[in-house]
Amino acid sequence: MSGITHHIPDELLIAYASGSLDQAYSLVLAAHISMCDECRARLGAHEAVGGAMLEEFAASDQSISVSSGMKARLMDALDEPYEAPPVYERSGVFPAPVMEALGGLPPKWKPLGMGVRQSILSHGKTGSVRLLYIPGGQAVPDHGHNGLELTLVLQGAFSDETGRFGVGDMEVANSDLEHTPIADEGPACICLAATDAALRFRSFIPRLLQPVFRI
Amino acid sequence: MLELDVDPALEVPAPPVTVEMHSATPRERKDVEKTTPSEQTLWMLAVRDKRDRVAFGQLFDHFAPRLKGVICRSGISQGQAEDIVQDVMLTVWRKAHLFDPQRAQVSSWIYQIARNRQIDVIRKERRPVPEELKQPEEVQEDASQIVALEQETTRLREALQRLKPAQREMVEKAYLGELSHSDIRAETGLPLGTIKSRIRLGLERLRHELKGTETT
Ligand SMILES: [Zn+2]
Numbered sequence: 078m079s080g081i082t083h084h085i086p087d088e089l090l091i092a093y094a095s096g097s098l099d100q101a102y103s104l105v106l107a108a109h110i111s112m113c114d115e116c117r118a119r120l121g122a123h124e125a126v127g128g129a130m131l132e133e134f135a136a137s138d139q140s141i142s143v144s145s146g147m148k149a150r151l152m153d154a155l156d157e158p159y160e161a162p163p164v165y166e167r168s169g170v171f172p173a174p175v176m177e178a179l180g181g182l183p184p185k186w187k188p189l190g191m192g193v194r195q196s197i198l199s200h201g202k203t204g205s206v207r208l209l210y211i212p213g214g215q216a217v218p219d220h221g222h223n224g225l226e227l228t229l230v231l232q233g234a235f236s237d238e239t240g241r242f243g244v245g246d247m248e249v250a251n252s253d254l255e256h257t258p259i260a261d262e263g264p265a266c267i268c269l270a271a272t273d274a275a276l277r278f279r280s281f282i283p284r285l286l287q288p289v290f291r292i
Numbered sequence: 293m294l295e296l297d298v299d300p301a302l303e304v305p306a307p308p309v310t311v312e313m314h315s316a317t318p319r320e321r322k323d324v325e326k327t328t329p330s331e332q333t334l335w336m337l338a339v340r341d342k343r344d345r346v347a348f349g350q351l352f353d354h355f356a357p358r359l360k361g362v363i364c365r366s367g368i369s370q371g372q373a374e375d376i377v378q379d380v381m382l383t384v385w386r387k388a389h390l391f392d393p394q395r396a397q398v399s400s401w402i403y404q405i406a407r408n409r410q411i412d413v414i415r416k417e418r419r420p421v422p423e424e425l426k427q428p429e430e431v432q433e434d435a436s437q438i439v440a441l442e443q444e445t446t447r448l449r450e451a452l453q454r455l456k457p458a459q460r461e462m463v464e465k466a467y468l469g470e471l472s473h474s475d476i477r478a479e480t481g482l483p484l485g486t487i488k489s490r491i492r493l494g495l496e497r498l499r500h501e502l503k504g505t506e507t508t
Pocket residue numbers: 081083084085109113114115116117
């Protein structure tokens with residue numbers, strides 16, 4: 078998709094390629110890559126380095142060998158019937174990995190007040206990821222995050238102190254960033270947002286009950 | 293369509309396959325290089341297009357010890373590492389139709405499968421993966437694209453081999469999943485310039501492929 082100006086930083090892309098990135102962030106990256114040819118090509122370049130590691134560095138250790146009989150067992154397994162995992166497809170503004178996280182169903186939106194809605198895709202010890210629906214012109218509710226927060230725009234746009242984010246743009250907010258994103262006027266802004274800690278509902282909801290005025 | 297009628301069972305090196313530029317104009321002709329895709333690519337294409345078990349066996353012989361080597365680095369038992377290797381190789385067989393030699397070399401493609409399977413098995417969760425690009429109905433494989441990618445990858449490998457040992461160690465750790473994103477961010481010694489030189493070509497290749505999709 079053209080017009081994307083906020084891409085995935087290298088450190089996150091390498092962590093994703095190498096499998097060390099937590100699940101919640103990985104979903105946001107997979108969704109961005111689904112929408113962004115540039116980051117798809119960049120991921121390809123990092124995977125080529127990974128492939129080189131597999132070829133070169135592992136081959137330098139001659140002591141590694143696999144058990145005898147392993148190959149024969151594998152060859153026998155080739156004909157075993159197996160059930161291919163379901164393949165999800167993009168639906169509306171939701172790229173395939175988001176549809177997979179939704180189990181193929183439309184998001185179950187829960188109102189948060191002021192027209193803002195959310196749909197939690199997963200939350201656990203290593204992070205949480207959710208969809209946010211913010212009506213045009215509305216501020217994104219204050220939602221404390223202790224560490225890194227990644228926000229990908231799927232529809233509409235928002236702006237904050239650091240810039241404007243349109244469809245496909247991914248904002249990287251570290252814990253030191255105090256930001257107040259506000260959805261652009263017009264159609265609602267739908268975002269996919271991941272944080273490293275479980276959602277902090279207690280501080281989240283009371284603040285939401287206070288009206289958010291824009292001047 | 294790239295016709296690779298090579299019997300992978302041959303003990304001799306793969307016979308040269310003449311690679312013709314796709315609809316090359318006389319001006320482009322000067323870039324024509326005759327060369328062969330690597331053995332691994334030929335094996336993988338034989339598996340993909342002909343479900344060739346001998347070629348698959350050759351892929352196993354080449355990649356299984358390497359996969360075991362990198363998987364063992366994460367500190368898991370030999371037995372569990374071998375289970376993951378089996379799982380990865382079975383996925384290679386089952387997902388062979390998704391292998392696109394214009395976009396990824398066999399080693400990069402298997403690396404990516406191995407990272408996914410390792411996470412799936414160890415964390416018991418499916419790693420989110422990007423949407424597959426829509427494949428054009430009839431795949432028009434451009435041999436020059438395959439060879440260009442291989443040459444670029446060879447240059448990348450050579451650049452990685454020239455790294456100082458400490459830097460090389462860091463690359464290994466980063467790409468074998470032993471560093472967090474903040475560790476990688478703090479590590480200024482990663483040869484990102486070298487890696488970035490590939491991205492432009494990757495984009496060209498992607499656009500080439502997407503163009504093929506649109507016209508189908
Ligand atoms: Zn991008």
